[in-house]
Amino acid sequence: MKRGTMPTMKDVAREAGVALGTVSKVFNDIPVGEDYRRRVLDAARKLGYQVNSYARGLKAGKTGTAALILPNAYDPFFAALADSVCQALARRNYRMLMTVTGSDPDAEQQCIRMVEQNKVDGIIGLTYNPALEIPAAIPFVSIDRYFNPAVPCVASDNFGGGQLAVEKLAALGCRRLVFFRIGTDVPGEADKRMGGFQTACQARGIEHTVLALNDRDGYEPFRAFLRSHMDGERLAFDGIFCNTDRLAFYVLDMLAGLGLRVPEDVQLVGFDGARRFGNDGFYCSTIVQPIGQLAETSVNILLEEDRSSLPSLICLPVSYAPGGTTKDC
Amino acid sequence: MKRGTMPTMKDVAREAGVALGTVSKVFNDIPVGEDYRRRVLDAARKLGYQVNSYARGLKAGKTGTAALILPNAYDPFFAALADSVCQALARRNYRMLMTVTGSDPDAEQQCIRMVEQNKVDGIIGLTYNPALEIPAAIPFVSIDRYFNPAVPCVASDNFGGGQLAVEKLAALGCRRLVFFRIGTDVPGEADKRMGGFQTACQARGIEHTVLALNDRDGYEPFRAFLRSHMDGERLAFDGIFCNTDRLAFYVLDMLAGLGLRVPEDVQLVGFDGARRFGNDGFYCSTIVQPIGQLAETSVNILLEEDRSSLPSLICLPVSYAPGGTTKDC
DNA sequence: TTGTAAGCGTTATCAC
DNA sequence: GTGATAACGCTTACAA
Numbered sequence: 001m002k003r004g005t006m007p008t009m010k011d012v013a014r015e016a017g018v019a020l021g022t023v024s025k026v027f028n029d030i031p032v033g034e035d036y037r038r039r040v041l042d043a044a045r046k047l048g049y050q051v052n053s054y055a056r057g058l059k060a061g062k063t064g065t066a067a068l069i070l071p072n073a074y075d076p077f078f079a080a081l082a083d084s085v086c087q088a089l090a091r092r093n094y095r096m097l098m099t100v101t102g103s104d105p106d107a108e109q110q111c112i113r114m115v116e117q118n119k120v121d122g123i124i125g126l127t128y129n130p131a132l133e134i135p136a137a138i139p140f141v142s143i144d145r146y147f148n149p150a151v152p153c154v155a156s157d158n159f160g161g162g163q164l165a166v167e168k169l170a171a172l173g174c175r176r177l178v179f180f181r182i183g184t185d186v187p188g189e190a191d192k193r194m195g196g197f198q199t200a201c202q203a204r205g206i207e208h209t210v211l212a213l214n215d216r217d218g219y220e221p222f223r224a225f226l227r228s229h230m231d232g233e234r235l236a237f238d239g240i241f242c243n244t245d246r247l248a249f250y251v252l253d254m255l256a257g258l259g260l261r262v263p264e265d266v267q268l269v270g271f272d273g274a275r276r277f278g279n280d281g282f283y284c285s286t287i288v289q290p291i292g293q294l295a296e297t298s299v300n301i302l303l304e305e306d307r308s309s310l311p312s313l314i315c316l317p318v319s320y321a322p323g324g325t326t327k328d329c
Numbered sequence: 330m331k332r333g334t335m336p337t338m339k340d341v342a343r344e345a346g347v348a349l350g351t352v353s354k355v356f357n358d359i360p361v362g363e364d365y366r367r368r369v370l371d372a373a374r375k376l377g378y379q380v381n382s383y384a385r386g387l388k389a390g391k392t393g394t395a396a397l398i399l400p401n402a403y404d405p406f407f408a409a410l411a412d413s414v415c416q417a418l419a420r421r422n423y424r425m426l427m428t429v430t431g432s433d434p435d436a437e438q439q440c441i442r443m444v445e446q447n448k449v450d451g452i453i454g455l456t457y458n459p460a461l462e463i464p465a466a467i468p469f470v471s472i473d474r475y476f477n478p479a480v481p482c483v484a485s486d487n488f489g490g491g492q493l494a495v496e497k498l499a500a501l502g503c504r505r506l507v508f509f510r511i512g513t514d515v516p517g518e519a520d521k522r523m524g525g526f527q528t529a530c531q532a533r534g535i536e537h538t539v540l541a542l543n544d545r546d547g548y549e550p551f552r553a554f555l556r557s558h559m560d561g562e563r564l565a566f567d568g569i570f571c572n573t574d575r576l577a578f579y580v581l582d583m584l585a586g587l588g589l590r591v592p593e594d595v596q597l598v599g600f601d602g603a604r605r606f607g608n609d610g611f612y613c614s615t616i617v618q619p620i621g622q623l624a625e626t627s628v629n630i631l632l633e634e635d636r637s638s639l640p641s642l643i644c645l646p647v648s649y650a651p652g653g654t655t656k657d658c
Numbered sequence: 659t660t661g662t663a664a665g666c667g668t669t670a671t672c673a674c
Numbered sequence: 675g676t677g678a679t680a681a682c683g684c685t686t687a688c689a690a
Contacts, residue, residue: 009667051446054667055387348662388666
């Protein structure tokens, strides 16, 4: 925005020989005499004029910009989400301001302050700060984490996903399942995956175990767990459900180290639907999150005019995709 | 930016019992009496005041926002770049406006218009539109593609990377190399990888071949090429250099289909340094692009005050990383 | 040092 | 339908 170099409405008005207000009307699709309209448009083109959306926002109280707050942009799930949200916003002629927090609670709050200053029209946030203060003045949509009834949360049907994983594994012949979980200790929607797993196992009378860890524990305990559950050459489980594809991928490596074949000896299902190179094959058989819908729904709710009665939680259906670590591939 | 609900400087001034200008000074670090300062800060905190950076930008001619234009955000390289650029900008107290173009030339031009409207302070663009019109009024830095001397371009040392790949493969015992290339036909810096490959091969007297394709050709020709170069059980080459990790990954699969072992029968090196799940292991042995430096350098140049004598091209050093498809892993 | 007032580019309200 | 004019929230001479 180098000053003095960009033409303004005033310049266009002078060039077109009309009044300032007339130019404004043309760019706001407010009826105006056809020849005036032409003159203005011609002058604008000639000068290379672009409306200044900040000045417009200053007056109109809208900026045409929404913010997306993410822990990072390189994780496949977050990257795909950023891509989809960006597109969903663009479709509605909105721009996307993106900030990454590195999962640092302070950085997250800082990000919110930053976007508050930028007077965005709304914020979509996927954060891990348990004490996050959400500005009441700006529409906010949370992804994957429920705050309170006043903050709409959009998430995948994590519980249903957990059930689906069990159903699939059971249908593929598994009789003894184990659920591996790793993640933050900030409670989030993703925690429901375990509930779905347990419920489905109980409903089907399937023997099951759970090993739920925190990020700070690292991945080694899973290896130790597997080793301690080896019965000679065989593992005590014939099916493993991991709460993320990343974990499943690590577990795959551990199983190989134990001399176990996947999917022959043990079948493995992850969660997320992460794809190699962002859009290729799955890393493993997985419960796929509907990222496009997640983005679209979040944007819809964020930009909803009537904010008096928004749903407080929306769960979107997940699906199952074979990815080579189950017998159906 | 719901109007009427957010406090303004005027509110703070009234609350603090000082003049409007005084409040402004406090928020711009312009010396002010200490007790005035305190009163203003207290009032601001009490009201939850945040400066409106749009209004500020309107006056100051700077908005504290830069735009990043990418083909998409899900490709691991672009995702990592987005993450790094976002961080580099944040470090300088800048916000990042991101747009994805889907590699559609029109969309790319459209994106530029959009960010022009938003009066960003600068644009970092990685685009494939050969006829892209770059606005003269806004600082622009191009990544991976040289436009003209007036548009600074930041890229990896692609030529050096091509040479490095040959050096490594040669050091690992390869004697007959082939270079596989796929990509757009818009000339970009990445094309220099081939030049580096050929130069290094010639310098070392290594027998070499090249198969350079366009995206629209698809991957099948590579498979056909490999098949036609099978000499009984053996491939006519003992080393393959691919212009991207993605291609290398596909080729890996083709080689397996041909009953060839990697790295025993043939060694494979890709380009980019893409990592599984964004930050884990490499997909293959690869020439790693210095994404962090790419981002940092781009931002440095973009925000450089003195724009009178900027470099027109900066190539950053790449490195080699073994990733299981060469004998040094 | 502090307060005042004139814009920055746009939109909205009026008389014309 | 058109064209002055007053905000919008902030910065910045300039006056006090």
